[in-house]
Amino acid sequence: MSDHESPELIDLFTAYTAGPDSIGAHLRAAAARAHARDPLLVVTGADMALYPGDGRPPTVLAYRLSNRGFKELAAVSHLGTALASLVELYGHDPGGVWRADAEKLLHRLRRSRAANSTALWRDRIAAVSHRGREEAIATMVDYACAVTERYLVRVLAEPSSCLNHRTLREEYLEDGPDLAVSFNRIMVATFFLVGMDNAHRLIAWCDGQDIDWARTMVVVVGQIGRPTAGVTWRTNGVAGTVLAASRHTLPLERLYIAPHAPGFATPVGGDLSEVTALEPVLRQLWAGTRVTVELGAAMFEGYPAFSPGDDRAGLLGERTVTRADEVITEQPRIRSPKDWFTLVTRLRLVMEDPRQLLSGAVTDYAAQQLIEHGNNPLTVTVPGLDDEPYPAYGSVSAAA
Structure with missing residues (x-):
């Protein structure tokens, strides 16, 4: 303890918020027990794990390595x-x-x-x-x-x-x-193809798990993308894909981004021991966050409430853009695969906004298009690839 600190007031401080025997720790543990039967979906930068609840073993998809x-x-x-x-x-x-x-x-x-x-x-x-x-x-x-x-x-x-x-x-x-074909279009096409592949596999995996989305606890942990990126659901492409996979039935208030929370390494040889050991830690993290939210609602009833917003609006952009002199703070809405002004605007946004994932310019759009087309990639229009006038393979000279 520092010389400038009061021992008595520090003891009072620790009574609620610090240490395993504090009121806060007891509340987090109680909240975790209350949610012990709920499904828990944990997403890292490389893997997705579903803990069904009631102590049943987890299932893992190594979406990045695959x-x-x-x-x-x-x-x-x-x-x-x-x-x-x-x-x-x-x-x-x-x-x-x-x-x-x-x-x-x-x-x-x-x-x-x-x-x-x-x-x-x-x-x-x-x-x-x-x-x-x-x-x-x-x-x-x-x-x-x-x-x-x-x-x-x-x-x-x-x-x-x-x-x-x-x-x-x-x-x-x-x-x-x-x-x-301009290179801007090629950048959109390559980003879309990567986003579509990720989203296709995640959607198919989630569909196969028979997830009760209304009860599911979702937490995205660790770093995903550049160090400053993906720390909100609006800027995290994987979070957007999970929302799409739920067909927007996952309540947005049940999804938390926790960049400093512990994750797990991709399981090797089917060994899920590390994944299993992390379940109680992450359940308590989610439940402890949730119970604080509920405390706020209970303590300050009668005052304006917080809302995380509409996941569809955020996922597909809150507004459209039509002019070069507009200033935007979030991804604008893509009106069609031929909306090139918006598609290229998104390329600029993910470069300029440090919260964004560089590859996330069209990930949310790719995921939503897959949902609208029954998760069939071949029926989705890939902007910058489909219907573009590419010269025949090998016919373009590289000579200046």
Whole structure:
């Protein structure tokens, strides 16, 4: 105890809020016992565990490790950001590392284009949600590599005219007469394909568990995405997918984001001992949070109540956008797969807003589209891939 602290008042402080024998600890334990029979769904950055309740063993889905094609698609979606980063590096130091980085990127880009094929996506990567689109994905990747290589060759030859954001936007990122498909559309397509694959598997898994969503306790634990991202349900793509999987029957007040709560490692060889040991800890975390909420309602009845809002409004955006001079604070609503102004606005938002997951620009939209189409990926329109005028595979020259 510090010299400036009062022992008597510190003892009073600990009577309620600190230590295993405090009133608060006793209340949390009692609340956990009251919810012992309720299903508990725990989501980490890599796994989802369902604890059915009453001491029954958990079931685990390793959704991140089973995400086929995530890194390959991310490699393509990151090309736009990589070129923009080269612009910044050149601006900071024209004689610095940008050239070596550009040459390394060009080398790996050429190797990737050579390795890309329909067979790669169909037979090796073989994501279930991509079935029927493998040729289209391979064609998109071939085109993306070709136009990026073309720009990189120019960058290395004439950096002073190419390494600026205006040229990059006008000749690579945005729609224009010299591009069959702009790279902004490719970024949306790759993000959507990743989000659709995650959502398809999570929805199918949740459907198979026969979850009573009205009683389910949901907690998302640990870091998901960049350190500042995904700390609210509006900015957490996995939380949005869980809400969609429940067909919006999970009450929003039963879903908590707890980035500092303990998680578990992906089980190896079917060993669920760590997952099982964590159940009482996370039940008490959820129940303790819930009972404090209920205390607030009981203590201050007659005053305005807190509401977490409407999960549908937040999931699909609270407003539409139509003008470049608008300022937004949340994801705007996507009106259709052809709503390119909104889709690209979302790309900007997830870059500028540190609360957002970079890959979450269209994850919520992909999940909702799957729900509306019976969780059948082939009947969902993938913006930036389906109905885009990609040139035939291998037909685009990378020469400047």
